[in-house]
Amino acid sequence: MKHLIGIWLMNLILQTVVAHTAQVSTDSISLYFNETDEATLKHVGLWDKDLYGPILLVDPETRRMYANEPDEGGFLRPRDGIYQGMLPKNIPISNTDISWSGVHWAMIKLPLPDQKEDRVDLIIHELFHVAQPSLGFDFQREENIHLDDKEGRIYLRLEMAALREALLSRRFARSEEHLRNALIFRKYRHLLYKGAEVAENSLELLEGMASYTGQMMSGRDKWQLRDYLVNRIAAFEELPSYVRTFAYETVPVYGFFLYQKDNNWNKSIDADSDLTDFFSEAFGMNMRIILQTYVSQMAEEYNGRSIADEEQRREISHSARLDMYREKFIEKPHLEIRLGEIELSFDFQNVVPLDEEEGTVYLTIQISDQWGILTVEGGGALLRSDWRWVIVSEPLEIRDDSVVGDGWKIELNEGYHIEKTVTGNYLLLRKKS
Secondary structure (H helix, E strand, O other): OOOOOOOOOOHHHHHHHHHOOOOOHHHHHHHHHHHHHHHHHHHHHHHHOOOOOEEEEEOOOOOOEEEEOOOOOOEEEEEEEEEEEEOOOOOOOEEEEEOOOOOEEEEOOOOOOOHHHHHHHHHHHHHHHHHHHHHOOOOOOOOOOOHHHHHHHHHHHHHHHHHHHHHOOOOOOHHHHHHHHHHHHHHHHHHOOOOOOHHHHHHHHHHHHHHHHHOOOOOOOOOHHHHHHHHHHEEEEEOOOOOOOHHHHOOOOOOOOHHHOOOOOHHHHHOOOOOHHHHHHOOOOOOOOOOOHHHHHHHHOOHHHHHHHHHHHHHHHHHHHHHHHHHHHOHHHHHEEEEEOOOOEEEEOEEEEOOOOOOOEEOOOEEEEOOEEEEEEEEEEEEEOOOOEEEEOOOOOOOEEEEEEOOEEEEEEEEEEEOOOOOEEEEEEEEOO
């Protein structure tokens, strides 16, 4: 199953403020490719590898794509020194890496950010995903649903608060003290939730290392990068969900300070690395027993009382929200769709885990499969934990080639239909020949 993770956290600050233009200039596209090529070549020593590779820039409004090299299927044709074409309708558009038409691409949505450092950062983030297999990284999907729980959020926010103070400190020794405190909050969180250290580590290796790489190659100097990281932490606090977003923020901050101690630290990281242990050793954290009383006392230094109060208020409203989603996708009539070899993209800033068995609600998601294309915009869809079923609310309009519900629609391929079952629910099925 191929899953495409789209819309990463940088877009919150960068791409939403850029006005869309009806016609993309080929001169601009060439500039983007050249900027990225120069940046990866300049920083080839970061991984002892030139990360420049296949790039696919896609206009989400027109689906026109611009590439720096040809594809194997002949969809792209050379024009003005750039390979151009129309992206097939069944391929979701997002900031991701994708294997398409015989090539492993870094796909990025247009328009790109105005600032050179921001767009280079964004493109190289996805290029790193293309290069990760050759760098020895191999990943399994792990869910961090504990980061939607009150205590999980509290101790993640405390870790982020300590990381922010580390960035703002003028003395490196004081910064290291804040970093050790951040790791204490992290390890205490891991004590509260069994398996949390494995799930968090998986996403940090996947997305955290990519974010670190893009930022280090962006062209920002040390102080620009520090300010940039501080601003990202502030933006992170306002996100509705931390489940899939935290790794984009944690690893770059630890990496920022590690680079000052050893600018080759990242070359020691591979798919088997435990980043928490690595950071703890690097910053001299004692492997002592972490007591709840000590953690609570330390939290006061980082506005812990206010954070706990905010999360308590959120817990009340969030519990009602979970009940609403369970009623909508489990108790009330709904449409169940069996998934096969899918392509998908989603806004991972808006994901709501129910529990390990029920799955996760994605407020915005697009799924392509052999039966057609499901597009959900705000209405939400429940993706089961095994990624074999997706559930949407009851259909409101069923036609031969389309199905429409509240906040979702399906473009239905020939040979498939919707059938109502004796339970009052609906199934998407292949027509009998």
